[in-house]
Amino acid sequence: MPPSLPTWFDLDPVAPFTLGGREIPGRIWTASGCFAYGLSGHDMAAPGFASPYAGIGAVVTKTVTPAPRSGNPMPRLAETEVGAINSIGLENVGYDVFCRETLPELEARGVPVIASLAATRPEEFGTMTARLQEVAGDFAHWHGIEINLSCPNVAEGGHDFGSDPGTVAECVAAAREALPGRPLLAKLTPNVADIAALARAAGDAGADAVSAINTVIGLDVDLATGRPVLPRRFGGYSGPAVLPIALAKVDQIVQQARVPVVGVGGIASAADALKFFALGCVSVQVGTAQMRDPFAAARIARDLVRAQS
Amino acid sequence: MAGTTAPAARSCPARFITNVEMSSGLIRLDCELDAPLPFRPGQFAMLNLADGLPLVFSRPFSILAGDGTTLSFLYRVVGRGTAALARLKPGQGLTVLGPLGRPFPTPDELEGRPAVLIGGGVGLPPVHAWFARHGRDGDTAFFGGRDGADVPWSMLDARWGVSVDRAVDVPADREAFAGVVTELVASRGDLADGRTRAVLACGPIPLLRAAARLAAARGWDCWVSLEEHMGCGYGVCKGCVVPVATAGPDGWRNATCCDEGPVFRADQIRWDRYGVPVLPTT
Ligand SMILES: Cc1cc2nc3c(=O)[nH]c(=O)nc-3n(C[C@H](O)[C@H](O)[C@H](O)COP(=O)(O)OP(=O)(O)OC[C@H]3O[C@@H](n4cnc5c(N)ncnc54)[C@H](O)[C@@H]3O)c2cc1C
Ligand SMILES: Cc1cc2nc3c(=O)[nH]c(=O)nc-3n(C[C@H](O)[C@H](O)[C@H](O)COP(=O)(O)O)c2cc1C
Ligand code: FES
Numbered sequence: 001m002p003p004s005l006p007t008w009f010d011l012d013p014v015a016p017f018t019l020g021g022r023e024i025p026g027r028i029w030t031a032s033g034c035f036a037y038g039l040s041g042h043d044m045a046a047p048g049f050a051s052p053y054a055g056i057g058a059v060v061t062k063t064v065t066p067a068p069r070s071g072n073p074m075p076r077l078a079e080t081e082v083g084a085i086n087s088i089g090l091e092n093v094g095y096d097v098f099c100r101e102t103l104p105e106l107e108a109r110g111v112p113v114i115a116s117l118a119a120t121r122p123e124e125f126g127t128m129t130a131r132l133q134e135v136a137g138d139f140a141h142w143h144g145i146e147i148n149l150s151c152p153n154v155a156e157g158g159h160d161f162g163s164d165p166g167t168v169a170e171c172v173a174a175a176r177e178a179l180p181g182r183p184l185l186a187k188l189t190p191n192v193a194d195i196a197a198l199a200r201a202a203g204d205a206g207a208d209a210v211s212a213i214n215t216v217i218g219l220d221v222d223l224a225t226g227r228p229v230l231p232r233r234f235g236g237y238s239g240p241a242v243l244p245i246a247l248a249k250v251d252q253i254v255q256q257a258r259v260p261v262v263g264v265g266g267i268a269s270a271a272d273a274l275k276f277f278a279l280g281c282v283s284v285q286v287g288t289a290q291m292r293d294p295f296a297a298a299r300i301a302r303d304l305v306r307a308q309s
Numbered sequence: 310m311a312g313t314t315a316p317a318a319r320s321c322p323a324r325f326i327t328n329v330e331m332s333s334g335l336i337r338l339d340c341e342l343d344a345p346l347p348f349r350p351g352q353f354a355m356l357n358l359a360d361g362l363p364l365v366f367s368r369p370f371s372i373l374a375g376d377g378t379t380l381s382f383l384y385r386v387v388g389r390g391t392a393a394l395a396r397l398k399p400g401q402g403l404t405v406l407g408p409l410g411r412p413f414p415t416p417d418e419l420e421g422r423p424a425v426l427i428g429g430g431v432g433l434p435p436v437h438a439w440f441a442r443h444g445r446d447g448d449t450a451f452f453g454g455r456d457g458a459d460v461p462w463s464m465l466d467a468r469w470g471v472s473v474d475r476a477v478d479v480p481a482d483r484e485a486f487a488g489v490v491t492e493l494v495a496s497r498g499d500l501a502d503g504r505t506r507a508v509l510a511c512g513p514i515p516l517l518r519a520a521a522r523l524a525a526a527r528g529w530d531c532w533v534s535l536e537e538h539m540g541c542g543y544g545v546c547k548g549c550v551v552p553v554a555t556a557g558p559d560g561w562r563n564a565t566c567c568d569e570g571p572v573f574r575a576d577q578i579r580w581d582r583y584g585v586p587v588l589p590t591t
Binding site: 034041070080081239240 | 546551
């Protein structure tokens with residue numbers, strides 16, 4: 001943690017800010033897939049923290065799909081010295097259960113939520129969003145939607161889906177039409193030559209911000225067998241190793257597309273988060289580090305606030 | 310499901326105290342916490358290094374014992390993380406997230422049935438913790454090792470039955486059955502008295518399968534503590550799933566080993582699907 005904040009940093013990370021016409025409680029969020037549905041930390045304690053949610057602006061919930069998914073075969077995780085490769089395969093409870101059970105519970109517990117959605121056809125983002133609007137339109141703590149256009153672990157949709165600016169625009173437009181008054185974010189894949197083109201397409205189609213990045217395609221080999229460690233061969237690389245990649249992708253977007261950016265990738269400390277803010281991000285998400293420590297995002301928020309005073 | 314009430318987890322700093330070699334393969338790690346950590350036998354903690362280059366993911370280890378603010382684990386060096394634990398110097402910082410997961414049932418939850426505890430190799434800690442806390446007359450405990458040098462003799466008093474795959478290096482004043490530990494259990498006449506017992510087991514998958522079969526053959530209940538690769542240890546990543554039986558159309562679903570387990574009823578596990586790659590259904 002930096003002992004005191006650099007003079008250029010003039011945001012209050014734990015104060016509400018406006019995005020897509022709505023007040024979001026703070027700028028330090030947890031990333032999709034790394035804190036489940038935001039319901040697992042309520043009993044947890046750590047010295048100096050009221051809860052893992054202290055200071056967190058939003059929990060981006062695990063991506064849900066129209067039907068439940070049981071995910072990929074085990075093992076689903078491989079670790080390098082500086083990163084993690086995951087092949088979870090979007091295991092999730094499905095949209096019905098998410099709307100009927102998960103969201104109301106999050107609302108009751110007062111957890112600030114950005115709901116992450118994935119689908120295989122652009123129009124499905126419209127129907128899913130409309131249903132969310134129906135179920136949770138008057139919820140105080142459901143703040144918006146992040147559409148996941150970039151998960152590399154699923155065959156249909158998934159990666160290829162999100163690498164085409166035209167498809168990105170269609171998905172964003174479908175969701176936008178059904179989502180008045182709440183921020184719509186498009187989460188982009190880094191596994192393309194020109195991420196700024198995707199960001200422009202998303203922004204032009206009505207996204208209030210883009211989240212960058214999702215995981216980088218990666219593979220590890222088990223030397224004992226000579227085969228890839230993960231049964232699906234490839235997985236999504238994340239953690240400290242991807243921080244410079246994420247910063248580079250974010251910078252390309254900031255320089256070449258006029259759309260606000262939510263920074264994600266390798267953030268494990270207040271100093272890491274500051275680098276994204278330095279490039280112009282409006283908020284940041286903590287993924288892999290949140291898996292290691294349920295208080296990771298809360299620590300980052302606290303450290304930034306402490307450094308400010 | 311056994312043991313649904315268990316202490317909540319705390320994320321806390323710890324200081325490494327010592328590594329003590331208990332056998333040729335097993336090391337006991339003691340660390341000092343900021344405050345005592347109440348746990349139930351069968352629960353585990355995620356350990357990591359606090360400084361230097363922490364592991365991207367913390368590593369799960371069953372809690373062996375908690376004595377005041379000292380917390381103890383028993384581990385075997387198998388890779389990068391456990392090698393890092395073996396190199397720790399007194400005073401070095403650790404992070405501990407725990408206690409996590411569902412524990413073994415208590416004697417009350419076993420409704421008076423005597424326990425048959427089975428620990429294979431590095432599966433000893435949760436079983437040892439249970440026996441130390443709850444063990445009474447009528448409960449029996451067994452440890453299975455590779456050979457005499459593998460057995461942490463000083464941790465196993467005369468109440469423990471010991472088996473070894475190879476009967477070498479067994480101390481002159483101790484006894485060890487030559488064979489696998491479930492054969493030792495099956496050979497024990499005092500357990501064939503017709504009483505209904507409950508098996509609590511932790512160890513390699515073949516041992517757990519054998520324990521489950523033995524229990525089923527005798528009409529005993531059986532709980533097993535499973536191990537999976539873990540990313541988070543507290544239920545948020547879905548990196549650690551095991552197939553459990555359900556009434557649904559597929560007949561099974563994924564359960565997270567870290568927070569629906571690691572202790573499961575053996576008859577809940579779809580052993581036919583466990584440990585073999587299961588292709589996605591959707
Ligand atoms: C609930 C639970 C309790 C555990 N309790 C103990 C304990 O008390 N003592 C102990 O020594 N170990 C225990 N383990 C296993 C321990 O977590 C692993 O040995 C450790 O994570 C290995 O880390 P590493 O970095 O040294 O090895 P890595 O380099 O990560 O892996 C080395 C080898 O071990 C395999 N491996 C790694 N993690 C696991 C795992 N979780 N399950 C199966 N294979 C694995 C890898 O595939 C590889 O072959 C427990 C695991 C779980 C899930
Ligand atoms: C285990 C795991 C599961 C993930 N699941 C999702 C997901 O469901 N949806 C999504 O948009 N991103 C998912 N991600 C990607 C993260 O949200 C994040 O974009 C990426 O990991 C980079 O950030 P990090 O380095 O902080 O983890 C997942 C990442 C991990 C490690
Ligand atoms: S290890 Fe993350 S869900 Fe079990």
